[in-house]
Amino acid sequence: MSDFEQILQAYEESGGDPKFLKSPKVASLVVSGNQVIGANSIPGLTMTAEQLPDGVKAQVAVDAGVRIELPVHLCFGVLPAEGIQRILSEFEIGAGASVEFIAHCTFPNATHVQHIMEGKIHVGEGATMRYKETHYHGQTGGVEVLPKARVTVAKGGRYASTFGLSRGRAGKVDFDYEVDVAEDGVAELDAKVMGYGDDEIIVRETIRLNGERARGLAKSRIAVRDQARSEVFGTTEGNAPFARGHVDCVEIVRDQAIARATPLVRVTNEQAQVTHEAAIGTVDKKQLETLMARGLDEEAGVEVIIRGMLGD
Amino acid sequence: METDERILQVIDLWVTREGRQILRGVNLTVSRQSVHAVLGLNGSGKSTLAYTLMGSAGYIPSRGQILFEGQEITSRSISERGKMGITLAWQEPARFEGLTVERYLSLGQRKPDTQRVWAALEAVRLEASYLQRFVDESLSGGERKRIELAAVYAMSPILAILDEPDSGIDTLSLDDIAQVIHRLAQEGSTVLLISHRDEVVAIADAASLICEGQIVQTGNPDKVCDRYARCCRPCDKAERVEREVEYERL
Numbered sequence: 001m002s003d004f005e006q007i008l009q010a011y012e013e014s015g016g017d018p019k020f021l022k023s024p025k026v027a028s029l030v031v032s033g034n035q036v037i038g039a040n041s042i043p044g045l046t047m048t049a050e051q052l053p054d055g056v057k058a059q060v061a062v063d064a065g066v067r068i069e070l071p072v073h074l075c076f077g078v079l080p081a082e083g084i085q086r087i088l089s090e091f092e093i094g095a096g097a098s099v100e101f102i103a104h105c106t107f108p109n110a111t112h113v114q115h116i117m118e119g120k121i122h123v124g125e126g127a128t129m130r131y132k133e134t135h136y137h138g139q140t141g142g143v144e145v146l147p148k149a150r151v152t153v154a155k156g157g158r159y160a161s162t163f164g165l166s167r168g169r170a171g172k173v174d175f176d177y178e179v180d181v182a183e184d185g186v187a188e189l190d191a192k193v194m195g196y197g198d199d200e201i202i203v204r205e206t207i208r209l210n211g212e213r214a215r216g217l218a219k220s221r222i223a224v225r226d227q228a229r230s231e232v233f234g235t236t237e238g239n240a241p242f243a244r245g246h247v248d249c250v251e252i253v254r255d256q257a258i259a260r261a262t263p264l265v266r267v268t269n270e271q272a273q274v275t276h277e278a279a280i281g282t283v284d285k286k287q288l289e290t291l292m293a294r295g296l297d298e299e300a301g302v303e304v305i306i307r308g309m310l311g312d
Numbered sequence: 313m314e315t316d317e318r319i320l321q322v323i324d325l326w327v328t329r330e331g332r333q334i335l336r337g338v339n340l341t342v343s344r345q346s347v348h349a350v351l352g353l354n355g356s357g358k359s360t361l362a363y364t365l366m367g368s369a370g371y372i373p374s375r376g377q378i379l380f381e382g383q384e385i386t387s388r389s390i391s392e393r394g395k396m397g398i399t400l401a402w403q404e405p406a407r408f409e410g411l412t413v414e415r416y417l418s419l420g421q422r423k424p425d426t427q428r429v430w431a432a433l434e435a436v437r438l439e440a441s442y443l444q445r446f447v448d449e450s451l452s453g454g455e456r457k458r459i460e461l462a463a464v465y466a467m468s469p470i471l472a473i474l475d476e477p478d479s480g481i482d483t484l485s486l487d488d489i490a491q492v493i494h495r496l497a498q499e500g501s502t503v504l505l506i507s508h509r510d511e512v513v514a515i516a517d518a519a520s521l522i523c524e525g526q527i528v529q530t531g532n533p534d535k536v537c538d539r540y541a542r543c544c545r546p547c548d549k550a551e552r553v554e555r556e557v558e559y560e561r562l
Contacts, residue, residue: 221409250409285369286406293366294420294467295394304419308410 238272
């Protein structure tokens with residue numbers, strides 16, 4: 001089986017549909033380790049990738065005013081049990097453009113794999129970018145994932161990202177996204193992670209609302225059990241008149257797991273308003289009893305509640 | 313009543329909550345495939361009775377027995393009771409992030425039955441578009457109550473305990489609720505309908521009046537309603553006894 005076929009198989013196992021990676025109508029990028037094994041640009045969207053000793057440097061540009069109809073599919077994986085994959089990426093979304101990315105990161109056999117993502121993203125004036133990243137790490141917990149992004153959203157732009165890791169072991173995750181939002185811009189960060197065994201999860205979401213009427217939501221949903229640990233730092237700053245922001249963190253804890261949440265709200269303009277809520281605890285008793293009164297066992301009920309919360 | 317006609321028997325049930333004696337020797341018998349209303353004022357012990365019958369945590373009887381289809385279930389878990397075919401529609405139903413109405417309605421089904429899920433939604437007069445909505449804060453209180461009723465209907469339970477199904481729903485839809493309850497009974501379910509509104513009791517085949525944690529009358533719904541209207545208002549025990557005596561004189 002070729003590298004491409006193997007990564008497609010892993011991609012499919014992680015919930016992706018390989019047909020999108022084969023279609024010439026769909027922009028896509030497939031990276032296995034430090035090998036670029038597929039890159040497809042389409043009119044209005046240019047994708048380039050170059051090999052690094054331990055990963056890949058990729059650049060994605062969407063022309064101003066272009067609306068990319070079909071989601072762009074990205075697939076990053078490491079198939080061997082050990083290795084490092086560093087993805088350095090730059091996204092430039094032109095003014096008035098619209099694009100959605102669906103990224104699958106898959107490490108099905110990992111015992112010692114480090115996956116580092118460093119993204120620099122600019123969403124142009126009036127442009128929209130949606131980025132959905134789903135991870136599959138296998139069952140050993142041997143993956144260390146370090147996704148880091150620095151995002152700027154220009155006037156009237158919209159940026160929304162969802163990071164999901166709820167199948168297989170999380171391993172060690174240190175998620176770190178920072179977004180600066182200009183006038184009338186919108187940013188939404190949503191991280192959903194489940195950890196068990198001795199997984200360690202850190203989520204850092206920062207949104208700075210720097211322009212008038214900028215809006216932001218930093219949302220996180222974490223579930224930990226066994227001896228897993230989670231810590232969420234949700235920060236939103238209101239730095240301009242009529243900026244509106246919210247930090248929303250929910251963590252479900254079971255067994256001997258430990259969860260912490262540090263919502264930070266900072267307002268430097270008297271006309272800005274930022275709110276926060278954080279809830280950490282075990283599964284809600286009333287939710288669980290409702291499901292048990294439908295005949296579900298306790299474990300099945302907990303699974304339904306957690307999967308729902310994580311958007312599975 | 314023949315033994316096999318009794319689907320539920322509650323015998324001398326006592327329940328204490330947070331140091332207060334809420335149920336004080338409840339005795340109740342419910343016939344199979346009937347709609348049996350339990351009528352009482354707020355604070356009379358209705359909801360405590362409902363949660364105790366369902367086996368909710370913290371509602372453990374200090375004395376008494378609950379028999380379901382002749383089997384003692386007093387110490388069985390809520391899941392076990394659910395698997396036996398007992399279910400409860402909470403007065404204020406829980407909300408679930410990320411759980412679609414379609415999935416929620418199918419959770420209690422022993423075998424997946426999409427037709428039944430659709431029928432359940434139709435029974436509570438909600439459009440099919442609700443199936444893809446989430447059972448979360450985006451639903452109004454009335455919508456959530458209807459979906460709770462639909463979830464009970466979709467499950468085809470043997471015994472459905474409905475705690476104040478009419479609260480939070482506009483009065484125009486009381487007829488809808490009555491229809492769902494009758495459909496459940498016609499299809500073989502027994503419904504224990506708990507309410508403080510006497511007009512709801514008109515739906516029932518039989519009724520019991522609960523007062524200060526005791527069933528004080530069981531029988532024809534009209535007679536129970538009549539007594540409820542004449543005697544029941546928020547009171548202390550002494551006043552209640554006085555009115556009881558007055559009622560007996562009437």
